[in-house]
Amino acid sequence: MIDLRSDTVTRPTEAMRRAMAGAPVGDDVFGEDPTVNRLEEYVAELLGKEAAIYCPSGTMTNQIGLYLGTNRGDEVILHEAAHIFNYEAGAPALLSGVQVRPLSGERGVVSPEALRAAVRPENVHFPRPKLLCLENTHNVAGGRILPLEGFAAVAAEARTLGLKVHLDGARLFNAAVATSTPAREWCEHADTVSVCSSKGLGAPVGSLLAGDEETIREARRARKAFGGGMRQAGVIAAASLYAFEHHIERLAEDHERAKKLAAGLDRAGYRVEEPETNIVLVEVREAEEFLRALAREGVLATPRSESTIRLVTHLDVGDGEIDAVVEAASRLNSAALER
Numbered sequence: 001m002i003d004l005r006s007d008t009v010t011r012p013t014e015a016m017r018r019a020m021a022g023a024p025v026g027d028d029v030f031g032e033d034p035t036v037n038r039l040e041e042y043v044a045e046l047l048g049k050e051a052a053i054y055c056p057s058g059t060m061t062n063q064i065g066l067y068l069g070t071n072r073g074d075e076v077i078l079h080e081a082a083h084i085f086n087y088e089a090g091a092p093a094l095l096s097g098v099q100v101r102p103l104s105g106e107r108g109v110v111s112p113e114a115l116r117a118a119v120r121p122e123n124v125h126f127p128r129p130k131l132l133c134l135e136n137t138h139n140v141a142g143g144r145i146l147p148l149e150g151f152a153a154v155a156a157e158a159r160t161l162g163l164k165v166h167l168d169g170a171r172l173f174n175a176a177v178a179t180s181t182p183a184r185e186w187c188e189h190a191d192t193v194s195v196c197s198s199k200g201l202g203a204p205v206g207s208l209l210a211g212d213e214e215t216i217r218e219a220r221r222a223r224k225a226f227g228g229g230m231r232q233a234g235v236i237a238a239a240s241l242y243a244f245e246h247h248i249e250r251l252a253e254d255h256e257r258a259k260k261l262a263a264g265l266d267r268a269g270y271r272v273e274e275p276e277t278n279i280v281l282v283e284v285r286e287a288e289e290f291l292r293a294l295a296r297e298g299v300l301a302t303p304r305s306e307s308t309i310r311l312v313t314h315l316d317v318g319d320g321e322i323d324a325v326v327e328a329a330s331r332l333n334s335a336a337l338e339r
């Protein structure tokens with residue numbers, strides 16, 4: 001099976017497993033795991049933030065970011081296709097007691113004008129808008145890069161309106177590599193940033209939340225409360241550290257393969273959006289039925305809508321697999337055309 005459902009399906013490499021096996025460990029709830037401490041320092045530096053905290057998942061780092069940026073009854077403003085709004089099991093309501101205000105916008109982006117129009121004045125009737133969340137790259141929009149200038153503009157507007165900014169950077173390094181822009185340049189415009197090591201970077205587990213010292217100190221309490229305090233976590237943190245040290249630049253290969261895949265599918269007669277990073281969205285007649293046929297050809301992907309499927313390139317797919325996927329899809333399309 002060629003698995004293009006997500007970049008989360010990768011297995012740790014041999015070198016990564018060696019790093020895990022040899023990692024010095026301690027009790028991280030006591031702050032005594034040297035590998036976790038190294039990872040946190042490494043990622044804080046990479047993102048240009050004072051501190052970072054290691055957590056089990058991107059959902060947890062996003063939700064800690066939300067929790068620290070709001071009080072009960074406050075409003076969180078985000079794009080209607082945001083991961084935080086759609087795929088985190090209602091956690092903003094469940095864990096932080098906040099109201100989520102989804103806005104529309106081109107390609108996952110909230111414009112400064114839309115933000116300004118959504119922020120309501122101080123009045124006893126209105127929830128208090130406290131936090132703007134944006135996503136880079138944007139998952140549902142097809143791995144779209146949040147342009148730095150656009151992000152800087154909307155973040156500046158948020159600040160003017162008295163809101164904090166959280167950046168869901170699960171795939172921030174895809175954006176950084178694709179644009180040759182250091183990740184920290186986006187982070188400058190955000191109060192808190194989450195990044196995942198378990199997506200394209202290929203670690204089996206892990207996400208980090210970065211911010212200033214005081215925020216991350218509070219985040220340690222929130223992580224404990226949310227059930228994410230881990231003990232000898234160096235065993236898994238070592239994989240994340242390895243991923244940040246060795247797998248960032250190679251994301252360019254995933255982007256090349258996504259382009260190659262899109263071009264091949266285009267030649268085979270499919271309507272494909274030109275990918276910016278490692279996610280390819282393809283139009284088909286009926287997504288679920290198409291995916292079943294594709295699976296019979298040995299290829300796994302996920303539905304994005306009733307007539308769009310998503311294919312994601314990653315560390316465990318090479319050029320040979322991309323060719324095989326294009327061939328499988330070509331067979332399906334010509335079969336459909338002959339019918």
Ligand SMILES: *Cc1c(COP(=O)(O)O)cnc(C)c1O
Nearest residue numbers: 057058059060083135139168170
């Ligand atoms: C995957 C992802 C997350 C975090 O998901 P977890 O599975 O909880 O690690 C957050 N935001 C985006 C945009 C994602 O794609």
